Amino acid sequence: MKLILSCSGGVVGSRIQAQLDTAELGAELARRAEAALQPEKLAQASSPENPLRTDVLEYDLTLLPEGEDTDFRHYRFSETSAAPEVLEVLDELMQEIIRLRARRR
Amino acid sequence: MGYAPRPMSYAHPRHCILPPHMIEAIRLRGDAGLRKMADGIEQDGQRFRAARCELMPPAATRRTQPVAARARIKPERKVYDAQQRRRLPGKLVRAEGDARSSDADVDRAYDGAGATFKLFLNVYQRHSLDGEGMPLVSSVHYGKSYNNAFWDGEQMVYGDGDGILFRSFTRSLSVIAHELSHGVVQFSGGLVYRDQSGALSESFADVFGVLTLQYRRKQAAHEADWLVGKGLLGPDVRGAALRSLKAPGTAYDDAVLGKDPQPFHMDDFVYTSSDNGGVHINSGIPNHAFYLLAQNLCGNAWERAGHIWYDTLQSIDNPHASFADWADRTLELARERFGAGSTEAIQTRRSWKLVGIAV
Numbered sequence: 047m048k049l050i051l052s053c054s055g056g057v058v059g060s061r062i063q064a065q066l067d068t069a070e071l072g073a074e075l076a077r078r079a080e081a082a083l084q085p086e087k088l089a090q091a092s093s094p095e096n097p098l099r100t101d102v103l104e105y106d107l108t109l110l111p112e113g114e115d116t117d118f119r120h121y122r123f124s125e126t127s128a129a130p131e132v133l134e135v136l137d138e139l140m141q142e143i144i145r146l147r148a149r150r151r
Numbered sequence: 152m153g154y155a156p157r158p159m160s161y162a163h164p165r166h167c168i169l170p171p172h173m174i175e176a177i178r179l180r181g182d183a184g185l186r187k188m189a190d191g192i193e194q195d196g197q198r199f200r201a202a203r204c205e206l207m208p209p210a211a212t213r214r215t216q217p218v219a220a221r222a223r224i225k226p227e228r229k230v231y232d233a234q235q236r237r238r239l240p241g242k243l244v245r246a247e248g249d250a251r252s253s254d255a256d257v258d259r260a261y262d263g264a265g266a267t268f269k270l271f272l273n274v275y276q277r278h279s280l281d282g283e284g285m286p287l288v289s290s291v292h293y294g295k296s297y298n299n300a301f302w303d304g305e306q307m308v309y310g311d312g313d314g315i316l317f318r319s320f321t322r323s324l325s326v327i328a329h330e331l332s333h334g335v336v337q338f339s340g341g342l343v344y345r346d347q348s349g350a351l352s353e354s355f356a357d358v359f360g361v362l363t364l365q366y367r368r369k370q371a372a373h374e375a376d377w378l379v380g381k382g383l384l385g386p387d388v389r390g391a392a393l394r395s396l397k398a399p400g401t402a403y404d405d406a407v408l409g410k411d412p413q414p415f416h417m418d419d420f421v422y423t424s425s426d427n428g429g430v431h432i433n434s435g436i437p438n439h440a441f442y443l444l445a446q447n448l449c450g451n452a453w454e455r456a457g458h459i460w461y462d463t464l465q466s467i468d469n470p471h472a473s474f475a476d477w478a479d480r481t482l483e484l485a486r487e488r489f490g491a492g493s494t495e496a497i498q499t500r501r502s503w504k505l506v507g508i509a510v
């Protein structure tokens with residue numbers, strides 16, 4: 047599964063974006079990412095936002111096409127509208143991105 | 152002077168179109184039933200034509216009596232452990248009056264909520280976030296390596312940080328007070344969390360975040376560092392804090408985190424669609440205006456400057472306020488409270504001018 051993940055906002059207000067191929071991650075994380083980042087779960091996350099929340103993280107996720115039958119799928123949602131299992135996988139993916147970049151610092 | 156919200160009044164659906172800004176105001180300021188109605192209107196895609204309601208404008212906040220005998224008033228704090236899951240609130244680990252726990256994050260969230268409560272009670276006679284003694288609920292250890300803290304409309308939420316970019320978000324009292332101050336904004340009529348009104352919400356939270364810290368340390372304006380989130384950055388991150396009110400744009404400059412993007416002058420206002428229209432970016436402008444006012448007035452920032460800002464939030468009654476609306480109101484209030492030719496009024500006008508806003 048290839049994807050572009052961007053995480054922005056939060057109390058810090060910064061933005062981190064990267065492209066990932068789950069095949070390059072550990073098999074366990076790749077399996078969980080594929081199970082959690084399913085179109086129906088992500089579509090639910092894009093439901094109307096709670097206007098009272100502040101400093102929440104905003105996610106931009108693009109699932110890249112992998113075969114002739116698939117297309118780009120793009121989702122934009124905040125952490126207060128997504129399911130915990132989706133957020134937990136996104137946290138792990140963000141950590142992979144940060145670790146990688148920090149190593150190159 | 153203390154204020155608290157009152158329920159909105161509204162009539163049965165009838166003849167007039169509900170514009171998007173009104174829907175947003177209802178979702179921001181209405182009760183649960185009205186919010187549901189507003190969501191329903193949007194979901195149906197009938198924002199501009201089918202919502203035919205005779206609706207009163209969102210209710211203004213109402214003044215409550217100043218809190219009497221405040222020495223007897225105590226906060227009602229509850230701290231939960233989310234146990235590194237992304238589910239709220241988690242397990243209750245410390246309630247009001249309980250002994251210190253063995254968990255530093257739990258105790259910092261508890262103490263930080265208490266320090267913020269004290270500032271608003273002792274200085275502004277406000278009884279908790281809603282002016283009516285609302286319990287202060289916090290969850291710590293939210294998510295795994297979670298790099299954030301937020302206010303969800305009902306409670307504070309703190310992550311542990313990943314140890315690379317950030318350490319635990321409870322380590323900074325200014326961040327704890329920042330999140331609680333978002334609650335004060337919400338219960339004072341609210342500011343729509345987008346563009347300039349959103350940046351004003353962010354700025355109010357930053358200002359009262361640093362004021363809580365200064366009040367606890369009994370630091371005068373010239374003694375303070377004016378940093379939000381000092382001590383949160385990871386060991387190898389180049390920077391001092393999340394933001395600086397004294398020098399917006401200089402808090403960090405790091406290969407992974409990027410550079411602090413805050414401007415301090417309207418000439419450098421950032422137009423962007425991300426971060427809800429740059430709410431954490433352009434807040435640098437009103438942040439710096441407050442810093443200049445406090446610094447030029449000398450003494451304790453939570454006193455004269457703090458009162459002008461606090462009273463502005465209580466009385467502006469405009470969820471879509473722009474920087475200019477806010478600045479105008481600060482000057483009116485400085486004149487009302489201290490006199491038209493007072494140092495406070497003159498310095499208020501000057502501070503806004505220095506960040507590029509003429510009042």
Ligand SMILES: [Zn+2]
Binds near residue numbers: 100
């Ligand atoms: Zn904030």
